[in-house]
Amino acid sequence: MTGDIVAEDREERLAAWLDDALSPADRQAFEAEMEADPALAALAVQWRENDRRIREALSGIAQRPLPEATLALLAPPDPVPHADNDNPRRMGRRIAWGLVAFGTLAAASLALFLNIGSGAAVDPLSQALDRTPSLAEASLPDGRRIVPSLTVRAADGRWCREYRSGETLTLACRGGDGRWMTEASGKGQGPESAETIAVAAGGSDAALDPAFQRLGAGDPVDAATETKLIADRWRR
Amino acid sequence: MAEKEPAGGKLRADILSVLPRLRRFCEAMCRHAGDGDELMQATVERALARGHLFVPGTRVDSWMFRIAQNIYIDERRRVARRGEHVPVEQIDPLPGVDGRELVEHRSELAAIHRALQSLPADQRATFLLVAVEGQSYREAAEALGIPVGTVMSRLARARSRIAILLAQGEGGEDDR
Numbered sequence: 307m308t309g310d311i312v313a314e315d316r317e318e319r320l321a322a323w324l325d326d327a328l329s330p331a332d333r334q335a336f337e338a339e340m341e342a343d344p345a346l347a348a349l350a351v352q353w354r355e356n357d358r359r360i361r362e363a364l365s366g367i368a369q370r371p372l373p374e375a376t377l378a379l380l381a382p383p384d385p386v387p388h389a390d391n392d393n394p395r396r397m398g399r400r401i402a403w404g405l406v407a408f409g410t411l412a413a414a415s416l417a418l419f420l421n422i423g424s425g426a427a428v429d430p431l432s433q434a435l436d437r438t439p440s441l442a443e444a445s446l447p448d449g450r451r452i453v454p455s456l457t458v459r460a461a462d463g464r465w466c467r468e469y470r471s472g473e474t475l476t477l478a479c480r481g482g483d484g485r486w487m488t489e490a491s492g493k494g495q496g497p498e499s500a501e502t503i504a505v506a507a508g509g510s511d512a513a514l515d516p517a518f519q520r521l522g523a524g525d526p527v528d529a530a531t532e533t534k535l536i537a538d539r540w541r542r
Numbered sequence: 543m544a545e546k547e548p549a550g551g552k553l554r555a556d557i558l559s560v561l562p563r564l565r566r567f568c569e570a571m572c573r574h575a576g577d578g579d580e581l582m583q584a585t586v587e588r589a590l591a592r593g594h595l596f597v598p599g600t601r602v603d604s605w606m607f608r609i610a611q612n613i614y615i616d617e618r619r620r621v622a623r624r625g626e627h628v629p630v631e632q633i634d635p636l637p638g639v640d641g642r643e644l645v646e647h648r649s650e651l652a653a654i655h656r657a658l659q660s661l662p663a664d665q666r667a668t669f670l671l672v673a674v675e676g677q678s679y680r681e682a683a684e685a686l687g688i689p690v691g692t693v694m695s696r697l698a699r700a701r702s703r704i705a706i707l708l709a710q711g712e713g714g715e716d717d718r
Binding site for chain 2: 315317318320321322324325327349352353356357359360361363364367368369370372373375376377379380381441442443451
């Protein structure tokens, strides 16, 4: 990814390896080094687990209702109508939804933690898609971070979610067994983080449009509906 | 300067969309939830006052993180001169979780906060941007105004120290 980084020592290379910041060649060399050095491999596991613990412990902060005083600072200078379809034309429906979502996040008391319960039989990605509200970030045990961006219902009644992981956008639908199956995946063009999904131009998710059409997906549900789906564990 | 050029609706919406993450960054930088929210408030105020300095097409989150870090460091210098000291153990509880969960979560959160607070502020900011907020080395370097190599060395030092502290915590901490 950033091949011009010169790692001075072993721990720096380990950090860069964890953050996927090594060039492919350096990455390969470092992985060979880890295979030959159990202590280094153990350190990698420990550091990754610590990162995960910290992300998990802090994840709730980004989901708490925001303070009124700060929201008041950001209120639009001129009152504008906020109906779903009244947004400026450059803002697609997903963007409009994103803004509505934040309004709701601010108003509702969402005490959602990503580490609810354990022992579920489904894979970590499915668990994350089950529990993570759109625009929040979930960390998977393998180090991936995903940010769901919207929830729609397919014509066959399944719930489907679009999510971003790095530069990849994926559309997955929830089967009756609780597993989320990938329906389509593509490279997004826009920036990759949660905050920009709410405001990115519409082009970045064009890769998934054929899949949305194929599934006969309806409009994205609003944040309140999504919150209820998550709370009800996606039972219709 | 504050009244010079009110930030436009687009910038306000962009700031609003990064607010939950900015809040997490601010709270993790500070010791207390209340201080984190004050830092967030000050960051938003400064960003709005200086909206004309924001370069369209660059990342709003990086810009906000940078402002927050600068305010934090300025504030800390000021506090250091006053000689104020706050015990790390005084960590605000989280609202909205039941008692047992709260105790467990507080205990874990307290351990995490202690580990983070033991880092120098520049390492803490770098670690939070990359490991928690998911920024790339380049993005973090831009946000903090440092070379990419410095991001990497700070992360190595931060993780090394965190590993020692969290491992100690498992050995028999008593923070309930």
